[in-house]
Amino acid sequence: MTTSREIRLRSRPQGLPAAANFELATVELAAPGPGEVQVRNTWMTVDPYMRGRMNDVKSYVPPFQLGRPLEGGAIGEVIASNDPSLKPGDLVQSNFGWREAFNAPASSVQKLNTHGLPTEAFLGVAGMPGLTAYAGLLRVAALKPGDVVFVSGAAGAVGSLVCQIAKLKGHKVIASAGGAEKARFLKDEIGVDAVIDYKATGDSAAALTAALAEAAPEGIDVYFDNVGGGHLEAALNAARPYARFAICGMISMYNAEAPVPGPANMALIIGKNLRLEGFIVSNHWDMMGDFLKELGAWHAKGQLKWRQTVREGIASAPDAFIGLFTGANMGKMLVKLA
Template sequence: MQTTETTQRIVLASRPVGAPTLENFRLEELPIGQPGPGQMLLRTLWLSLDPYMRGRMSDAPSYAKPVGIGDVMEGGTVSEVLTSNAPRFAKGDIVVGRTGWQTYALSDGSGLQKVDPGRAPISAALGVLGMPGMTAYVGLLEIGKPAVGETVVVAAASGAVGSVVGQIARIKGARAVGIAGGPDKCRFVIEKLGFDACIDHRAPDLAARLASACPKGIDVYFENVGGAVFEAVFPLLNPFARIPVCGLISMYNATSLSPGPILLPHLMRAILTKRLTFRGFIVSDFAARYGDFVRDVSAWVGERRIKYREDIVEGLENTPRALIGLLRGENFGKLLVRVAPAST
């Protein structure tokens, strides 16, 4: 049983080959460090689980440094300041940052931002008002640039990013077509989020159903899945279609490239003849738009023009199993771990 004198943390025990397993993680317990000059002690309240974490478990070349063996797993957190020797923060402040999979953390304040509990529940700082929401906002508006009447398609439409993409598309006057896993998620996307249509990616006739839902073709495809979903989308792309690429979750556990049909010649021809725009991006590429994102999306959430759903797991010890489920598509909404309740 954990005491107030110890902190628990989950470290990367080994690098996975293919899908992660519980053996790739290790739960450790050790004494809590005391904050020195300019430091503060944080208690983790909420931990975000996101598909990019699978990439951090690999040492393959990427845009970010991998988690080292024996190091605390990477992750966004909402925390409470317990004690502070840092000038910008006081005891009781709620902050969002990237302190990882642990119950307590020492910080000098770098990379932390205060969370306003009056704006929305503090967990939203890891979802609709956090990195996933901003990924949707900048990817769609800066790269996708949907116009009134155009058709925007997004996969994983009930998830943290895809759900916001479709709702912003609707706010901008475009049609929103989602792709999600299963009838319950599709029903939620249409009835609760207000998409014009949603297709079950498990349907054997996915391509035909998508074509029926997009009779005028696809002008913006927000790519976060890849694989069979992209193969269904590809023939429907209109001339001058824009494809923001923020993730490829269907490939994250792959140990080699698929032996299926080689689309590259067809893709390159379509890029030329249809004048398609593909652009990969990382949310930090658009850090200068953070103020615009917070202003706009906070207002839309407050007006109920953007709705969101959270899938909550209780307890740090259940985090590895939850991430494994996320990579299988088992979550329904933004996946969060409630590590501890706030003091107030």
């Protein structure tokens, strides 16, 4: 028997999730059944989208169940196999995060070839957040030469890669993030053209509109939205005709306990011919090959900079998750499990 600890959803959060919404439980795993593998996770990810699954609301993924372990991306090592396709020692990627170990059909995990990258990169820059940045910027926002790009949540896992891709492709980039350390990282390491530190300016639509007008007096052509709220309203004000908005996330809304009014300037989308398009990364897996090829080339030239914020041990996972909403992470937030 293998002992594993896991995080279960004890109650549905109202507003900002709290430790009491989660519980740590211990389970004993039998040997894997026919066609199954047993995996010990080494890394798991926490991502803002998981907040939506904690509500009892139908969406593009079903809600998490109370009393059941949460789910999410993880990387682990096969420790026992009852299927010829995998053997002990193989590295695999799965959606069985939030637990130290698990049994699952071999077909439900993917063998991982790291191409020399650190394994945890596949939960971040080379994984789902990376592809989200790539597909959102290049396909959804249809980035084209000369575009001025505005990115909110710019120090996060997705946002920081959006900034880098846009810079590597020669664009002027304005990044919004909260706090001096994040601002410094974006300006000095990623090399964006201007940073709006919304913890300094305030995050009202008016404050952000003024900051954006100063950073990009010529206006913006692309807005990559991770935040919503005042950032979206400011971006509508700053948009040049035919600007495209890739709406990836609205983290400012996820913990709202009552409906938050949307931008008061939505009518601008008519006269400016704007396009706002929401997307989820799972519709863009077809770009993974192109993405990893470009990413590999940037990495080989030493052009890629990523940050991660690491918590240790399964018991820290709820806190890591909650930290996404309080700005505790620089780059990808991860939990190291073994």
